[in-house]
Amino acid sequence: MQPNALGNNVITQIGLLVNDIEKTSEAYATFFGVEKPNWFWTDTADKAQTEYRGGPTEARAKLAFFDMGSLQLELIEPDHNPSTWRESLDRNGEGFHHIAFVIKGMQEKISLLEQGGMPLLQKGEYTGGRYAYLDSFKDLKVLIELLEND
Amino acid sequence: MQPNALGNNVITQIGLLVNDIEKTSEAYATFFGVEKPNWFWTDTADKAQTEYRGGPTEARAKLAFFDMGSLQLELIEPDHNPSTWRESLDRNGEGFHHIAFVIKGMQEKISLLEQGGMPLLQKGEYTGGRYAYLDSFKDLKVLIELLEND
Numbered sequence: 001m002q003p004n005a006l007g008n009n010v011i012t013q014i015g016l017l018v019n020d021i022e023k024t025s026e027a028y029a030t031f032f033g034v035e036k037p038n039w040f041w042t043d044t045a046d047k048a049q050t051e052y053r054g055g056p057t058e059a060r061a062k063l064a065f066f067d068m069g070s071l072q073l074e075l076i077e078p079d080h081n082p083s084t085w086r087e088s089l090d091r092n093g094e095g096f097h098h099i100a101f102v103i104k105g106m107q108e109k110i111s112l113l114e115q116g117g118m119p120l121l122q123k124g125e126y127t128g129g130r131y132a133y134l135d136s137f138k139d140l141k142v143l144i145e146l147l148e149n150d
Numbered sequence: 151m152q153p154n155a156l157g158n159n160v161i162t163q164i165g166l167l168v169n170d171i172e173k174t175s176e177a178y179a180t181f182f183g184v185e186k187p188n189w190f191w192t193d194t195a196d197k198a199q200t201e202y203r204g205g206p207t208e209a210r211a212k213l214a215f216f217d218m219g220s221l222q223l224e225l226i227e228p229d230h231n232p233s234t235w236r237e238s239l240d241r242n243g244e245g246f247h248h249i250a251f252v253i254k255g256m257q258e259k260i261s262l263l264e265q266g267g268m269p270l271l272q273k274g275e276y277t278g279g280r281y282a283y284l285d286s287f288k289d290l291k292v293l294i295e296l297l298e299n300d
Binding site: 001003005009010011014016017018024028030033034068070092094095096099136137139141142 | 151153154155156159160161164166167168174177178180181182183184218219220221223242244245246249286287289290291292
């Protein structure tokens with residue numbers, strides 16, 4: 001792996017998988033003493049162009065975000081189509097899913113990480129940017145997500 | 151649960167369990183583009199006064215810390231005595247263990263959280279402070295750690 005291939009080493013987000021986003025959002029809102037954020041669906045496949053393990057998928061998820069200082073906590077309730085979210089939830093149950101980093105130049109970063117032994121697992125578009133999950137488990141013991149905002 | 155019982159909602163640390171702290175420290179040092187930190191053993195039981203599930207334990211762990219901006223990444227390689235570290239590593243394998251918050255007034259915070267349905271799982275002392283893990287999984291889907299520095 002090229003040292004600091006990302007060009008950034010600030011963890012910007014922690015992502016958690018949940019079965020009931022309403023219930024867990026409520027629990028975190030109380031725990032943090034903040035208002036419960038509204039959840040929303042990720043875009044449909046035509047917009048999100050989601051790919052999982054090399055092929056297109058219809059997968060979507062409900063997302064809710066808590067902005068706690070410099071770190072964002074993301075709650076993710078996936079639908080039943082194939083995705084890293086659904087696979088992890090089915091395999092490991094609710095809880096931790098990923099840590100995320102903001103980057104520039106998605107294709108270049110994905111290539112660098114793949115060359116370094118972290119294969120692309122899932123990617124997609126969202127309004128104003130795109131994301132990619134890399135299978136970094138072997139080296140880093142967690143999944144990482146790259147976020148690029150235009 | 152009393153809203154914002156902690157009096158703080160800034161996640162200060164993410165803790166990961168590993169089998170080989172040397173190897174995973176090396177991987178993170180390269181990934182982040184920083185020097186590999188030295189790991190060290192937690193204190194022996196006479197100093198640490200570690201309690202796990204209500205009783206004393208001889209458990210210790212090797213720890214290494216990466217300070218990445220406002221968030222600290224902690225790597226934990228536990229020994230084979232009973233602890234939340236060893237239990238989680240045996241049950242779930244390497245990877246995510248906890249998120250941590252800095253608090254003031256450990257006993258009061260533990261009482262508030264226990265009343266709110268988050269039982270104490272493990273606690274101990276370290277030079278300059280003390281920690282406690284609370285079983286917050288039912289509500290928050292992750293384990294939380296409280297850190298109090300004198």
